[in-house]
Amino acid sequence: MEEFTKKYWKDYQKEIADDNFYYERSCIRQSFFPGSEAAFLKILRDILGKNIIDDPNQHTCTGIGYHSDIVPFDTTMTVVARIFSLMKDHGVNNFIPSCVTSFGIFNEVVETWNHSPEEYEKTKLFLKQATGRDFEIPQNISHASDIIYKYRKELKEKMPYRLVNRNTGKPLRVVEHIGCHYSKLFAKKSEGGMEFPKVLVGMIEEWGGEVIDYPERRHCCGFGFRQYLVMANRGYSVANTKKKFESMQPYKPDFIVANCPGCTMFMDRWQYTIAEMEGKTYDDNKMGIPVLTYEEMAGLLLGFNPWDLGLQLHQVQVEPLLDKIGIPYDPKDKYVGKSGNFLGEPEKPENLVTVYGK
Amino acid sequence: MENKKTVLVIGAGPAGISAAKSLANDNISVTVLEKEDTFGGNINNWAKLFPNFKDAGEVKSSLIQNFVNNQNIKIVYNKKVTELKKHNQKWIANTSDGEVFESDAAILSTGFKVFDAQYKEELGYGIYPNVITSVEFEKMYKNGKILTVQGSVPKKIAFLNCVGSRDEKVGNHYCSRICCIAAVKQAIEFKELYPQSEAFIFYMDIRMAGQFYEELYRKSQEKHGVVYIRGRISETSSTIDKKVQIKAEDTLAATPLRMTVDMLVLMIGVEASKSTTILSKQNNIDGPYGFAKSKDIHTADNYSNENGLFLAGSCKRPLTLTETIADGKSAAISVVEYLKQTK
Numbered sequence A: 001m002e003e004f005t006k007k008y009w010k011d012y013q014k015e016i017a018d019d020n021f022y023y024e025r026s027c028i029r030q031s032f033f034p035g036s037e038a039a040f041l042k043i044l045r046d047i048l049g050k051n052i053i054d055d056p057n058q059h060t061c062t063g064i065g066y067h068s069d070i071v072p073f074d075t076t077m078t079v080v081a082r083i084f085s086l087m088k089d090h091g092v093n094n095f096i097p098s099c100v101t102s103f104g105i106f107n108e109v110v111e112t113w114n115h116s117p118e119e120y121e122k123t124k125l126f127l128k129q130a131t132g133r134d135f136e137i138p139q140n141i142s143h144a145s146d147i148i149y150k151y152r153k154e155l156k157e158k159m160p161y162r163l164v165n166r167n168t169g170k171p172l173r174v175v176e177h178i179g180c181h182y183s184k185l186f187a188k189k190s191e192g193g194m195e196f197p198k199v200l201v202g203m204i205e206e207w208g209g210e211v212i213d214y215p216e217r218r219h220c221c222g223f224g225f226r227q228y229l230v231m232a233n234r235g236y237s238v239a240n241t242k243k244k245f246e247s248m249q250p251y252k253p254d255f256i257v258a259n260c261p262g263c264t265m266f267m268d269r270w271q272y273t274i275a276e277m278e279g280k281t282y283d284d285n286k287m288g289i290p291v292l293t294y295e296e297m298a299g300l301l302l303g304f305n306p307w308d309l310g311l312q313l314h315q316v317q318v319e320p321l322l323d324k325i326g327i328p329y330d331p332k333d334k335y336v337g338k339s340g341n342f343l344g345e346p347e348k349p350e351n352l353v354t355v356y357g358k
Numbered sequence B: 001m002e003n004k005k006t007v008l009v010i011g012a013g014p015a016g017i018s019a020a021k022s023l024a025n026d027n028i029s030v031t032v033l034e035k036e037d038t039f040g041g042n043i044n045n046w047a048k049l050f051p052n053f054k055d056a057g058e059v060k061s062s063l064i065q066n067f068v069n070n071q072n073i074k075i076v077y078n079k080k081v082t083e084l085k086k087h088n089q090k091w092i093a094n095t096s097d098g099e100v101f102e103s104d105a106a107i108l109s110t111g112f113k114v115f116d117a118q119y120k121e122e123l124g125y126g127i128y129p130n131v132i133t134s135v136e137f138e139k140m141y142k143n144g145k146i147l148t149v150q151g152s153v154p155k156k157i158a159f160l161n162c163v164g165s166r167d168e169k170v171g172n173h174y175c176s177r178i179c180c181i182a183a184v185k186q187a188i189e190f191k192e193l194y195p196q197s198e199a200f201i202f203y204m205d206i207r208m209a210g211q212f213y214e215e216l217y218r219k220s221q222e223k224h225g226v227v228y229i230r231g232r233i234s235e236t237s238s239t240i241d242k243k244v245q246i247k248a249e250d251t252l253a254a255t256p257l258r259m260t261v262d263m264l265v266l267m268i269g270v271e272a273s274k275s276t277t278i279l280s281k282q283n284n285i286d287g288p289y290g291f292a293k294s295k296d297i298h299t300a301d302n303y304s305n306e307n308g309l310f311l312a313g314s315c316k317r318p319l320t321l322t323e324t325i326a327d328g329k330s331a332a333i334s335v336v337e338y339l340k341q342t343k
């Protein structure tokens, strides 16, 4: 069983660039998990010593608008070309999207250009006419999680903590969730292929955790653009997430980690929704299962302050997980803003147990 | 001394055996080169045969009568032919261990291999131990029991048709022709062993073109209660107790379906064997999907476009055992015709 999976992962290994990156931020990651991208940049610059451009001129990839049939593909291609032209200004050619939706968009656009050179010519013309700019196709497009995966061993050397329960000494049991647009659009662009991508598994196992293979592992997180953008469809979104929670519950996960900001968001927030609607939670303490981004997971193990990582913005409280790993935190700092002022506590849910507002 | 004509038969499966026997009957000197250490080819993988549940061993025994001890037939085992070419009106076969064989004509009876189900990653073969192939089912059945890896009798079993066949994603558009009826046969065998258990067959179309196939399909439902679901399985995973969770679409009910079974049997399709592909490529007679191409599918199906190189059995396309045996004989007739002309 192990042997086979290893063989396939070998087949699916992709090229991940090693330096001189242009970072494309994610509209939703920076809103929902604002510490994650800062942590990623800090890891790359301060710990791995890489050159990475964080360009204030960057803009949307159109991903959500495109998948909602609001933005036509010609527009998406031109917008993507503009981002590539910004990268050209900085003289780097390895592109790293933070968002999995964007990762899908950039790959889809580049694949289109590779297969249909006339589309490439058309986009060049559109961009020139609209902005007077030129662009080049990046040499390498890797998702930000690919970079962390690539350097997981080096990062481990710097980590004071492991994904291990400090009371029992046993590996933490982790549910990993891969965004669909990371692997399901282009299997070859995924580390490990379409069905069993290795990008998060590699990090979890390297850092001491144990991956849970539960029946609905590959099921949608519930994000699915049309499911939640149209209010009438939101029930589908919750229903999908619920299916996953029910399936993972018997395995008693310590936490969930995802590489897509949408997945992280929905798996975190819908636990609140389900708890409030049905009084149901999927852990033993009615607190929910913590959901982390991979940057937060890496940052925590590297000893970053949990509140600098933005963990107070999660719906499901992360303190029990921090306690399990043995990561220190000051509860008083939880809702203190960058200015040093107390920002106030969020409203307390009725059913979901929180550590604030006791 | 009589100058006997010689023929090389490459592959000692049912087609090769049948061709060799017919040629020997015509007093032609036959050398059979077999890459394994035994004869029979894929027949060795079967316990009982469709559509009449005849013991595969018995069929093999009658097939090899006058084959093994025939003075006109020399069988050479463990000889993998790596190169086959025509030189000065002779056919020369080079083997992997450096031996060279020469003859007046050659028959390619290199048969088929089964599809490697690991390529359909989503079906979990090689990952989840209770996902097995139809070949493994047959082996278990030979030993009298169908058991899960935990050693228990499956209460629910599912068979999935068209694994590696009729599938754009793996590049095999053709129908393998034998797996529908094999699934019916195996489901009946399972139900006869364990009448209390449930058996499901997931299919795209049920193709029952052979004699008595349709009757068997009907019997499987009426007598044994095998349930047929029209839809392909899109994903399997393991439950906490190592059962197999299946996701599919029931296309007749137009609804997605999730089901947990104790065992999933993948009805793996037929592909050209490696030798078939390599040797036919060398002689420019390679057809679609790596099979060998006959001169004319209607009127010269045992001939190839290379004078003196003949085709027998499933090196051309998926065939049933019945067809394969007949095709071996037919190839022998074509060879005799050819040798007469080249006197």
Ligand code: SF4
Pocket: B161, B162, B163, B165, B166, B174, B175, B176, B177, B178, B179, B180, B181, B204, B205, B206, B207, B267, B269
């Ligand atoms: S015989 Fe049946 S199972 Fe086999 S490929 Fe054809 S349709 Fe599919």
